[in-house]
Amino acid sequence: MPRDDKTGPVGYDVRDGVAVLTLDAPPVNALSAALRAALRAALARANADPAVRAVVVTGAGKLFSAGADITEFGKPARDPALPEVLAAIEASAKPVVAAVTGAALGGGCELTLACHARVAGRRASFGLPEVRLGLIPGAGGTQRLPRLIGPVAAFETMLSGRSLDAGAAKTAGLAEAVADDPLPRACALARDLAAAGTWPVTSAHPVAADAGTRAALSRATEEAMRRHGALSNTAALIRATEAALALPFAEGLALERAEFAALISSPQARALRHVFFAERQAAKVPGLDAATPTRPVARVAVIGAGTMGGGIATAFANAGIAVTLIETSDELLSRGIERIRAGYATSVRRGSVSENSAEAALAQISGAVGLQAVAGADLVIEAAFEDMAVKRAIFAEIGRAAGPGAILATNTSYLDVDEIAAASGRAGDVLGLHFFSPANVMRLLEVVRGGATRPEVLATAMALAKRIGKLAVVSGVGFGFIGNRMLAARTRAAERLLLAGNPPGRIDAAVTGFGFRMGSFAMTDLAGLDIGWRARKAFGGFAPVADRLAEMGRLGQKTGRGFYLYPEGARTGTADPEVADLAMTLGRELGIAPETLDAAAMTERLFLPMVNEAARILDEGIAARASDIDLVWINGYGWPVWTGGPMAWADDIGLRTVVAKLDAQARQLNLPELAPAPLLRRLAAEGRGFAGFDAERRAEGRA
Numbered sequence: 141m142p143r144d145d146k147t148g149p150v151g152y153d154v155r156d157g158v159a160v161l162t163l164d165a166p167p168v169n170a171l172s173a174a175l176r177a178a179l180r181a182a183l184a185r186a187n188a189d190p191a192v193r194a195v196v197v198t199g200a201g202k203l204f205s206a207g208a209d210i211t212e213f214g215k216p217a218r219d220p221a222l223p224e225v226l227a228a229i230e231a232s233a234k235p236v237v238a239a240v241t242g243a244a245l246g247g248g249c250e251l252t253l254a255c256h257a258r259v260a261g262r263r264a265s266f267g268l269p270e271v272r273l274g275l276i277p278g279a280g281g282t283q284r285l286p287r288l289i290g291p292v293a294a295f296e297t298m299l300s301g302r303s304l305d306a307g308a309a310k311t312a313g314l315a316e317a318v319a320d321d322p323l324p325r326a327c328a329l330a331r332d333l334a335a336a337g338t339w340p341v342t343s344a345h346p347v348a349a350d351a352g353t354r355a356a357l358s359r360a361t362e363e364a365m366r367r368h369g370a371l372s373n374t375a376a377l378i379r380a381t382e383a384a385l386a387l388p389f390a391e392g393l394a395l396e397r398a399e400f401a402a403l404i405s406s407p408q409a410r411a412l413r414h415v416f417f418a419e420r421q422a423a424k425v426p427g428l429d430a431a432t433p434t435r436p437v438a439r440v441a442v443i444g445a446g447t448m449g450g451g452i453a454t455a456f457a458n459a460g461i462a463v464t465l466i467e468t469s470d471e472l473l474s475r476g477i478e479r480i481r482a483g484y485a486t487s488v489r490r491g492s493v494s495e496n497s498a499e500a501a502l503a504q505i506s507g508a509v510g511l512q513a514v515a516g517a518d519l520v521i522e523a524a525f526e527d528m529a530v531k532r533a534i535f536a537e538i539g540r541a542a543g544p545g546a547i548l549a550t551n552t553s554y555l556d557v558d559e560i561a562a563a564s565g566r567a568g569d570v571l572g573l574h575f576f577s578p579a580n581v582m583r584l585l586e587v588v589r590g591g592a593t594r595p596e597v598l599a600t601a602m603a604l605a606k607r608i609g610k611l612a613v614v615s616g617v618g619f620g621f622i623g624n625r626m627l628a629a630r631t632r633a634a635e636r637l638l639l640a641g642n643p644p645g646r647i648d649a650a651v652t653g654f655g656f657r658m659g660s661f662a663m664t665d666l667a668g669l670d671i672g673w674r675a676r677k678a679f680g681g682f683a684p685v686a687d688r689l690a691e692m693g694r695l696g697q698k699t700g701r702g703f704y705l706y707p708e709g710a711r712t713g714t715a716d717p718e719v720a721d722l723a724m725t726l727g728r729e730l731g732i733a734p735e736t737l738d739a740a741a742m743t744e745r746l747f748l749p750m751v752n753e754a755a756r757i758l759d760e761g762i763a764a765r766a767s768d769i770d771l772v773w774i775n776g777y778g779w780p781v782w783t784g785g786p787m788a789w790a791d792d793i794g795l796r797t798v799v800a801k802l803d804a805q806a807r808q809l810n811l812p813e814l815a816p817a818p819l820l821r822r823l824a825a826e827g828r829g830f831a832g833f834d835a836e837r838r839a840e841g842r843a
């Protein structure tokens with residue numbers, strides 16, 4: 141067999157006594173069963189080859205390896221298991237060095253930990269992101285990483301799922317060297333280890349942990365339980381990390397394996413895998429493909445230096461994209477830029493941004509007065525007052541002032557993008573980019589595809605979203621698009637519970653008990669009751685209590701009173717009996733029967749109408765997939781990610797049950813709007829769920 145050949149997904153090439161094994165399974169060198177078997181075979185071959193003195197493992201393409209093949213999860217396990225292959229690497233009779241070219245994630249990182257040394261390329265990174273999949277590292281990571289970088293650093297790295305770059309890995313003791321090209325350096329190191337006749341075996345060394353380290357680890361694990369205790373893998377990660385300190389390696393490995401096995405079949409892990417693949421599906425837009433051209437975007441103009449405009453400008457500046465912030469007067473412009481500067485100062489104070497990064501981002505932002513300043517921009521984003529007349533006037537002017545290839549976007553939260561586009565005189569260049577506040581923090585971006593939006597305009601927006609770290613979900617044109625239209629359904633349901641005599645605090649407790657960080661009424665107080673009040677005055681909607689409070693000047697936190705009281709500017713509201721009394725009075729006037737519901741019943745009343753509205757959104761083609769809707773609510777409104785999102789949650793309940801409960805709600809409350817949507821009834825009758833709906837749409841090439 142020739143020296144350099146490709147045994148399946150692992151390349152084998154002997155160079156001056158070193159067998160270079162190359163993981164080569166595009167697109168991400170996932171450690172599939174075939175790759176695991178080929179790697180074990182190639183290692184055995186190197187060990188048996190008398191011409192080979194040492195071994196180097198590296199990755200082809202941009203990554204070292206993305207870790208275990210997630211598509212194998214939830215299916216019968218296939219040999220060889222990854223821990224077995226890694227044990228063979230560690231037990232190799234010849235030294236094995238990892239040449240880490242790009243990202244080494246999950247099992248890919250664990251593979252490097254089983255090697256006897258690691259050389260990192262400049263673009264290398266090492267991460268154990270299993271917690272994001274509802275898991276913990278399952279191939280020795282919880283036992284080997286503490287032995288290499290210490291238990292506290294290891295725990296915090298595994299808990300956050302964040303990667304260490306090459307420099308950080310070298311500093312932490314995870315990488316022996318950093319090199320522009322790690323392969324020759326790794327080969328030289330491997331030869332040196334072979335010549336020395338001895339090399340470090342990670343598992344052979346106990347974890348170094350003095351009393352101070354143990355105390356620091358306890359503090360870290362207590363904090364982890366306080367913040368992430370709702371996730372079952374947090375406790376599992378703690379047990380596995382503590383086992384690394386307390387048990388011999390083999391026993392610690394066995395404990396890790398047992399914890400991993402219990403997690404991988406959990407509903408939480410299944411939900412997080414659903415979200416992982418949903419995020420990748422969302423990037424696939426019907427009608428676009430790799431051949432769809434995109435337009436260059438070097439400069440962005442943002443119209444409106446208010447909270448949203450400032451956040452949007454910050455999001456682009458953070459990505460190193462030049463921004464011109466436009467206002468109608470110097471005074472408003474200065475106020476807007478000062479607000480951005482203050483935001484960076486706060487981030488620097490909190491340590492979430494370095495001083496240099498903040499300065500570099502601020503340097504990207506310039507200001508101008510008047511819409512003519514859009515002339516040099518490749519993308520113009522309008523973030524002005526949420527009023528159709530205002531937006532139409534702006535788009536009429538920027539339609540003329542913006543360059544011929546410029547893309548024009550509106551940040552409207554619910555208005556008709558087609559009507560705005562028509563005012564521009566160049567509707568093909570127009571779409572909606574609905575950012576969520578704070579725009580530089582919230583990951584979700586609803587990309588609203590107008591009836592005339594050109595494919596390359598949409599493709600450019602999707603590529604730009606990824607460039608600025610946003611999760612883009614495409615929506616069609618419809619009031620409230622995807623997220624806000626479902627939010628209106630929850631708001632109506634919450635108001636009805638209020639009018640039936642359930643105080644805001646109890647309703648919000650049901651929402652936070654379900655897993656949201658903030659309740660419905662607390663969120664309205666934070667955003668301001670005037671926003672919803674204006675929208676309902678303009679477009680209708682049901683929120684009699686909120687409307688009355690707004691008309692009383694109780695606008696929420698900004699006025700010290702809303703659904704709750706905020707004495708001395710407190711950030712957490714306290715109950716106000718006046719609101720409950722007002723709700724009861726209005727309920728009586730509206731003929732709403734008093735009823736007191738427990739938390740479980742309240743979550744059904746609040747969330748099933750949202751699922752019903754989502755079924756309509758799907759049926760109307762406003763959203764292409766149910767999984768897109770899951771992403772909108774997880775990333776834009778805080779729906780607990782470990783349930784998979786509202787549509788996955790409904791699937792777990794079963795759509796037949798959902799239909800029956802909605803029918804009962806519609807009858808009991810005498811609200812025809814709650815009757816199950818046609819798509820929901822159809823899927824339930826067919827015994828399918830939203831996942832099946834998405835699969836059918838994918839098969840038809842429509843999602």
Ligand code: T1G
Pocket residue numbers: 167168170203206207208209210211222243245246247248250269270273275276277278279281417420421
């Ligand atoms: N398994 C299977 N497929 C994967 C995959 C994986 N680990 N990672 C990515 N893909 C697919 C993805 O679905 C998409 O497919 C294509 O590759 C490109 O991905 C034992 C148990 C590596 C940073 O969590 O974070 O190891 O849509 O669009 O933007 O302890 O993919 O083209 O058909 O994301 O360049 C731990 C997950 C696994 C890393 C690249 N590893 N992946 O980002 O490309 S659990 C992870 C990512 C584990 C061990 C445990 C990213 C990326 P398609 P992409 P990208």
